[in-house]
Amino acid sequence: MTQEVYDLLEPCIEGKSANDAVFTWSNGKPVKDFRETWRQLIEASEGISSNLLLHDFRRSATRNLLAAGVNQDVAMRITGHKTASMFSRYNIVAESDLAEAAEKLELKRSATKAKAEQQTQRAEIGRKLDAKQSSST
Secondary structure, eight states: OOHHHHHHHHHHHTTOOTTSOSSBOTTSOBOOOOHHHHHHHHHHOSSSOTTOOTHHHHHHHHHHHHHTTOOHHHHHHHHTOOSHHHHHHHSOOOHHHHHHHHHHHHHHHHHHHHHHHHHHHHHHHHHHHHHHHHHHO
């Protein structure tokens, strides 16, 4: 947990025991369903799509974790996915991901080809040197 997240959550746990819910209503009862509150927040917000779902943040977190290079097993623990199958449903592949993969593959292919050409040139130089040495002896 980052310090920023801890600082945001600290007021939520103040005065609570380890078994108490982190998120509670003002009357102290645990938040179990906040769809109505979410709807009100979206309506009160300007510039935010009314189609935005709280669940969209889980999908964004999944993509951001993988894009940052976080191991899938670690990312699954963070996002709460219990199976790789469910996790993969949140890892939506974008067209830019496919383009990036093609670019990486082309770079790898070019590097491999260049290395093979370099080895061929070295071998040819070696053969010429051997031939020159053989003819001079």
